[in-house]
Amino acid sequence: MQLSARLFALASMIPKKSRVVDIGTDHAYLPIFLAMRGTHPRVLATEISAGPFARAFACVCEHGMEDRVELRLGDGLDVVEPGEVDVAVMAGMGGSTMVDILQRGSAHRMHLKRLVLQPMSGQETLRRWLDLQGWYPAQEDLIREDDKYYEIIAAEPGSDDAFSRIRHRVGPRLLEARNPLLAGYLEDQKKHWQEVLSQLGNSRSEDKTERMEDISGRIEELEEVLAWLSGLSTSFK
Numbered sequence: 001m002q003l004s005a006r007l008f009a010l011a012s013m014i015p016k017k018s019r020v021v022d023i024g025t026d027h028a029y030l031p032i033f034l035a036m037r038g039t040h041p042r043v044l045a046t047e048i049s050a051g052p053f054a055r056a057f058a059c060v061c062e063h064g065m066e067d068r069v070e071l072r073l074g075d076g077l078d079v080v081e082p083g084e085v086d087v088a089v090m091a092g093m094g095g096s097t098m099v100d101i102l103q104r105g106s107a108h109r110m111h112l113k114r115l116v117l118q119p120m121s122g123q124e125t126l127r128r129w130l131d132l133q134g135w136y137p138a139q140e141d142l143i144r145e146d147d148k149y150y151e152i153i154a155a156e157p158g159s160d161d162a163f164s165r166i167r168h169r170v171g172p173r174l175l176e177a178r179n180p181l182l183a184g185y186l187e188d189q190k191k192h193w194q195e196v197l198s199q200l201g202n203s204r205s206e207d208k209t210e211r212m213e214d215i216s217g218r219i220e221e222l223e224e225v226l227a228w229l230s231g232l233s234t235s236f237k
Contacts, residue, residue, distance in 0.1 A: 013154040018086040028056040035068035077105030095122025140173035
């Protein structure tokens with residue numbers, strides 16, 4: 001089974017011999033791939049509603065993995081017993097949704113050794129929450145697929161002083177590695193915030209000034225990092 005670049009990057013961050021749950025599995029491609037490799041003693045997959053669950057089950061059956069991928073219908077970690085898995089994977093949902101799932105699954109967190117997360121939005125919110133909860137980014141990757149960028153964060157319990165304000169917004173491991181896609185990704189973010197700033201300029205919102213100051217600060221931070229990546233400066237805040 002051949003995975004997309006995004007899903008393969010997720011798979012590469014899941015340690016062998018770990019027990020895995022893929023929350024919101026969609027077509028269950030990732031659990032099927034892990035089961036086919038035979039390197040994980042337990043592979044669970046969950047879906048919150050009947051339609052996606054049926055679609056995932058059909059894919060599992062199509063690949064003959066019914067006895068190796070266990071599908072469960074339910075919300076987040078609610079259908080997983082504490083201590084049943086070592087690694088929780090969440091991909092293709094917003095960072096705020098991931099935070100909500102993990103907050104409600106607090107009984108599971110003490111048993112988990114790794115979270116593999118691919119947020120579609122809210123990356124800063126997710127990183128701040130992980131930092132506050134005592135999880136640090138052991139690995140990060142940046143994938144470009146179909147002209148879209150995807151951040152992947154593999155977090156583990158502990159702290160290594162990886163985070164700062166800018167590193168909540170731009171992944172610390174991406175910065176350390178000078179990920180080759182990072183400059184293009186940050187240029188896209190800068191363009192987005194410039195457009196938002198321009199729209200706010202025509203707004204009559206009561207908090208317009210405060211929001212414009214915040215966004216201007218974000219743009220300045222991105223410019224600092226871009227200058228560092230291009231070699232025009234030797235550091236950033």
